[in-house]
Amino acid sequence: MRESESWTIAYSAILSFVCAASLTVVSSVAKPHFEANKERERKGLTLRALGIPIPAGKTIEEVYAESVKTGKEEGIFEYWKDGRLQSVAFDEDGQGLWGVIVAYVALEPDLAHVRSIAVYRQEETPGLGAEIATDEFRRRFAGKRLVDDAGALILRVAKAGSAAPDEVDGISGATLTGEGVNQILAKVAERARALRRARGEGGGADSPSPRG
């Protein structure tokens, strides 16, 4: 009986159903928590990139709701304080060694200098390329010039130990990961240029609009 074909089929069906049902239950219980964790992580990284401090006694969510405005375009986050724009972050991706690197790059209101970056998703080699997600690597970008007055990209991740003053030192042994970050920087420069142009056309007096 146990080895009969009909029992084999019935048994497979019953067991599969039981397993699938129990996984469905577990997943529906866990999913809201998981989504909340992911969202909190994303918000925390946005705050970090924009350079927004988290005062003691406040949660990431509260600070985010108070200070961060999403721009008109998708993937743009603005930090407003006392009615003034403090920094603008762009959500961009690039191709690393093992997978896609997704990062927030935050610029100063002049849209030319970098405030900070925060790598949001990466699958680089632990101990090598994955170091791009560390604070130490993030700090290398602070205050660097992303684009020159004509809007051309000047900032890039150089090979480790060979960075010019305008560039950022890469991680030794992770040159391809650095190239992925460079792709992100190029895309951000492109979007920053578009945003500056849009501002110039809107009659904004505070930004020099280099239209060629």
Added chain:
Amino acid sequence: MPGLSANVKTFFWKNNPVTCQILGLCSALAVTTQVRNALVMSLALIFVTMGSNLTVSLVRNLTPGRIRMIVEVLLIATFVIIFDQILKARFYDISKELGPYVGLIITNCIVMGRAEAFAIQNRPIPSIFDGFGNAFGYGFVLMAVATFREVLGSGRFWKVQILPTAYEPCLTLVLAPGAFIGLGLLVWIGKAIAPTSEGGN
């Protein structure tokens, strides 16, 4: 029928699944850069092996012989996914650090090996003990290798600096070769203290 203590003793050292049977190496090499990750991985394996051994044993008289291995994998996968979901919901940081390795427990030879070699032929209670003993042996090796690698490789234990900063961390130990060296030493010590029948020539 060997009880809990006998099982733990056997698989803890004399017939340890990692150092004597050389099973489950992929994860043992991958997650042992930090003690915390190794502990979570060990707990995951204990949970999965006990759960899969219990359920495989419970349905052993109903399972057609032809599809028994598929059934074993199905049950193992179910427990692995449950653990992964709990981790993602409750310990998000750890789940991120372990990355794909929790999911890869499905292919861990120790789990499948115990289901096929023991649970499919034995009653539920001994099967649970057997699962625990093996997974505990695996966890012990993981913790030993992770301690060795984290302390000497980064000067820390459980992410806390314990060696003086003057100590220059041995980077090799944090990278993949460090796991081979640590595990190799353990296998050597294991064979030297308790030679197994397979070890002789």
